[in-house]
Amino acid sequence: MNEPDFNLLLALDALLSEASVAGAARRLGLSASAMSRTLTRLRTTTGDPLLVRAGRRMVLTPHAQAIQQRANSATMEARSVLTPAVSALTLPGLERTFTLRTNEGFIETFGPRLMSAVAAVAPGVCLCFVPKAEKDAAPLREGRVDLEIGVLSGMGPEIRLQALFRDHFMGWCGKGIRCCRPRR
DNA sequence: CGAGTACATTCTTCCAACAA
């Protein structure tokens, strides 16, 4: 029985996530030609074109869309398996940068207290706050972000969610001011 | 407004180089 080349799994995940040979090549640090050849091998292995031309861009085939989530999960699982074993987590000795994706309001309100609390128990840990340029969960799935804080919805079953607090918004309006619907 | 053209972008294929 012919075993599939499991090195192709990483390339498959990158290709399906980027929906672009050039994009996948940039992500994996390969040339576009090398990634094109890898895509050819993936097509042979899976028996499906996976990515097909749609004008100047490439789009996922129905089969590619069907396996995209599984490919991503398998890649994450493989990364987890190959991560060096950690016997016991010791916060004081932990040296790592965690990337948090949140809005400015959260940083202003909780940022200083959060950093103080982290510094007290894990002085080697650095917190990196990044803006929420887009609302989808792609940065979390791709490992570019460790934690996202905000109003989250439609994240998918693979994203672990936990409610932190509930907030209320209040507005004031003068007597003579009419409220209008925003125009498009 | 539609046709033609130049240019940019992206992907594929060929071929040579390199490592195991």
Add this chain to the structure above:
DNA sequence: TTGTTGGAAGAATGTACTCG
């Protein structure tokens, strides 16, 4: 010898611009 990679060239397509 085999498999992988990258450079170069070509193909396919979109975009922007000009012209009648």
